[in-house]
Amino acid sequence: MAPVSDLPEHWEARGKPLTLFRRFEFARYGETRTFLDALAALSEARQRHPQNINFGATYVNVTIEATGEALDASDCEFARAIDALIAPGKA
Amino acid sequence: MAPVSDLPEHWEARGKPLTLFRRFEFARYGETRTFLDALAALSEARQRHPQNINFGATYVNVTIEATGEALDASDCEFARAIDALIAPGKA
Numbered sequence A, B: 001m002a003p004v005s006d007l008p009e010h011w012e013a014r015g016k017p018l019t020l021f022r023r024f025e026f027a028r029y030g031e032t033r034t035f036l037d038a039l040a041a042l043s044e045a046r047q048r049h050p051q052n053i054n055f056g057a058t059y060v061n062v063t064i065e066a067t068g069e070a071l072d073a074s075d076c077e078f079a080r081a082i083d084a085l086i087a088p089g090k091a
Helices: A029-046 A073-083 B029-046 B073-083
Strands: A012-014 A019-025 A052-056 A059-065 B012-014 B019-025 B052-056 B059-065
Touching: A019 A073, A029 A052, A029 A059, A029 A073, A029 B029, A059 A073, B019 B073, B029 B052, B029 B059, B029 B073, B059 B073
Parallel strands: none
Antiparallel strands: A012 A019, A019 A059, A052 A059, A052 B052, B012 B019, B019 B059, B052 B059
């Protein structure tokens, strides 16, 4: 797909090859766990996994790598699907 | 508890306050997922969570923080309980 110029809101483009990075913060471990479980289910359903997930009790840092040489619409769509796992008020 | 001088095998002491760090590697994502799920269950059962878990498709880096000012036997025992989640041949 063609590279995109409009990145998903909240996400930051990093590195070369490009990756998309976002930090999610939660009030308590139970919410973090719920998000992690939903993210695992999403990844397995799509057969696409973030390059890296880094988490502690109340935060999850997610890094998505570009599938091609540049970030494209499918990468951004994957990021938005991850965003959709959290409650709308927290996006 | 008193500080320990005999750290668990495979684990490296890092930082100040001290933490215990170990990298686990797996042949495929399914094994990584099984380990992550077992680690989450162990953490919830004990109400003790690693300070940080950093993972990709085939690796999991685990950092445990000392409960007191230095690593003690309870920290090492937690590390060994995590080790026990993987097959003996991989320890």
